[in-house]
Amino acid sequence: METAIIIETIIKAVIILSVFAALAGFTTYIERKVLAFMQRRLGPMNVGPHGLLQLAADGIKLFTKEDFIPANAAKPVFMIAPIITASTAFIAMSAVPFFPEFELFGYTIRPIIADINVGVLFVMGVASVGLYGPLLAGMSSANKWALLGGARTAIQLLSYEVVSGLALLAPLMLVGSLSLIDINNYQAGGISNWIIWYQPLAFILFVMAGFAETNRTPFDLLEHEAEIVAGYATEYSGLRWGMFFIGEYANLFTICFLISLIFLGGFNDLWFISGGLAIVLKVMFLIFFFLWTRASWPHIRPDQLMWLCWKVLMPLAVINILITGFVMMF
Amino acid sequence: MSLEKLKNRDVSVDDYINIFEDEYPKTSWEQFKQVLRRSVKGELFKGLGIVLNIMRQALFKGEMQTVQYPAEKLPISPRYRAVHKLLALLESGENRCIGCGLCEKICIADCIRMDTRIDENSRKEVLEYTINMGRCIFCGYCAEVCPELAIVHGGRYENASEQRAHFALKEDLLTPLDKLKEQKEYSGFGAISPDADEKIKKTPLSY
Numbered sequence A: 001m002e003t004a005i006i007i008e009t010i011i012k013a014v015i016i017l018s019v020f021a022a023l024a025g026f027t028t029y030i031e032r033k034v035l036a037f038m039q040r041r042l043g044p045m046n047v048g049p050h051g052l053l054q055l056a057a058d059g060i061k062l063f064t065k066e067d068f069i070p071a072n073a074a075k076p077v078f079m080i081a082p083i084i085t086a087s088t089a090f091i092a093m094s095a096v097p098f099f100p101e102f103e104l105f106g107y108t109i110r111p112i113i114a115d116i117n118v119g120v121l122f123v124m125g126v127a128s129v130g131l132y133g134p135l136l137a138g139m140s141s142a143n144k145w146a147l148l149g150g151a152r153t154a155i156q157l158l159s160y161e162v163v164s165g166l167a168l169l170a171p172l173m174l175v176g177s178l179s180l181i182d183i184n185n186y187q188a189g190g191i192s193n194w195i196i197w198y199q200p201l202a203f204i205l206f207v208m209a210g211f212a213e214t215n216r217t218p219f220d221l222l223e224h225e226a227e228i229v230a231g232y233a234t235e236y237s238g239l240r241w242g243m244f245f246i247g248e249y250a251n252l253f254t255i256c257f258l259i260s261l262i263f264l265g266g267f268n269d270l271w272f273i274s275g276g277l278a279i280v281l282k283v284m285f286l287i288f289f290f291l292w293t294r295a296s297w298p299h300i301r302p303d304q305l306m307w308l309c310w311k312v313l314m315p316l317a318v319i320n321i322l323i324t325g326f327v328m329m330f
Numbered sequence B: 001m002s003l004e005k006l007k008n009r010d011v012s013v014d015d016y017i018n019i020f021e022d023e024y025p026k027t028s029w030e031q032f033k034q035v036l037r038r039s040v041k042g043e044l045f046k047g048l049g050i051v052l053n054i055m056r057q058a059l060f061k062g063e064m065q066t067v068q069y070p071a072e073k074l075p076i077s078p079r080y081r082a083v084h085k086l087l088a089l090l091e092s093g094e095n096r097c098i099g100c101g102l103c104e105k106i107c108i109a110d111c112i113r114m115d116t117r118i119d120e121n122s123r124k125e126v127l128e129y130t131i132n133m134g135r136c137i138f139c140g141y142c143a144e145v146c147p148e149l150a151i152v153h154g155g156r157y158e159n160a161s162e163q164r165a166h167f168a169l170k171e172d173l174l175t176p177l178d179k180l181k182e183q184k185e186y187s188g189f190g191a192i193s194p195d196a197d198e199k200i201k202k203t204p205l206s207y
């Protein structure tokens, strides 16, 4: 029994690693294409049909590029930083149930690596550890822009973390469990049971915090090309740079899965659509939404982000928790 | 327009448009109200709508702006001043240039250089004719001044090359013999206007 579980876990881990590493690469392609269409461009076109092989070309380029370490950089930290981002992004996935249970050769497979009963806490915690990557990268690069990027990482971490935690608290009070599977099962009764209807404010707050966490456009202060060249990644090249972005896209997927699991009904069946497909559709829509906002919304300044998070969003989240508490009491 | 209006030179007073300036919030309460107002107004979502609409137009209505450049080229204006062309005489395929030297004189970048001599028939013959494309500013004076329409500006705007020498070979610029029948009278920069015949006046000599 023990060995079976170990083997199963290893297989799942390998599958998740390979699928999401590949998806992260593919998302860069999708992002470039979608952004291009939104700006009346074509995007990658020349490598392969409609630029599909651009992925492979980019991969080869990243792998074979010189691995550059600046002279005055704090070498070990500089080298480890991208690994932190990439690995925490994948570690966070271990507590996310991606699909409903299904049977394969008479053996029930639960598409989650570890069903720990504090799933949400684990995912949020590990994902925020991921921001140590950019932080350390920025501080160790011996580069002004990188240092600024690192400082902004700290600002961002301080801003969104409290909002995302407080925003999640209200739905968790409703469900009464920290396990993502329990949260999912709570919404089993169709669309009207989705938590988004009970907790619209928490949903909005959590999505905003998710934008900050995955540093997507309105809040991508870490790597704000318009202001600080490439932020924390200025000195990175080749594979290390690639790892930052694999981590970022993997994080994007984690956040999208979290949003769909907690607020949008998770992997419960949707009318005639089976649960597995339903959650894929939701995640795809969320990813599209992330790209969409990148094409349409302006950046904000770091001080604006901090002002927004601490003076507007956090009080709103607290009020939301209070109201939820009162409603549950009476 | 009435005469009074025409005579009114004081245009700065009326019809002045004041640029609307936002009233910036002063206290933090006003700031908060501004944030709230802007979020409720849905400006952000209007932006999303516009972008989605652009994407729809680009994808389904063919309003794509991209030009697949080397394969697909935008038409340029006939009066565009690109790399020079030396036109040939339609009868003989010879260079039209009579060696008058006007283009060399007028060139403000001093990049045209020519060598001539008087040949056996005591006509001027052009021995060397070079244009230093590295110096040329494409002002078009040479094409303007040429009395024979021998030097004109062509439409070749892709000027990248590995060697400077490529830019000044007469063989590149002169219409080759086998392409002579495709040579068109030039309507671009330096060409005479289509109604030149009507405009022209007889010189006193022909009276």
Ligand code: SF4
Binding pocket: B106, B107, B108, B109, B110, B111, B112, B131, B135, B136, B137, B138, B139, B140, B141, B142, B143
């Ligand atoms: S275009 Fe102007 S600069 Fe160029 S060769 Fe003619 S006169 Fe000289």
Ligand code: SF4
Binding pocket: B096, B097, B098, B099, B100, B101, B102, B103, B104, B142, B145, B146, B147, B148, B149, B150, B151
């Ligand atoms: S102005 Fe025309 S005809 Fe005279 S030398 Fe130059 S190219 Fe020849």
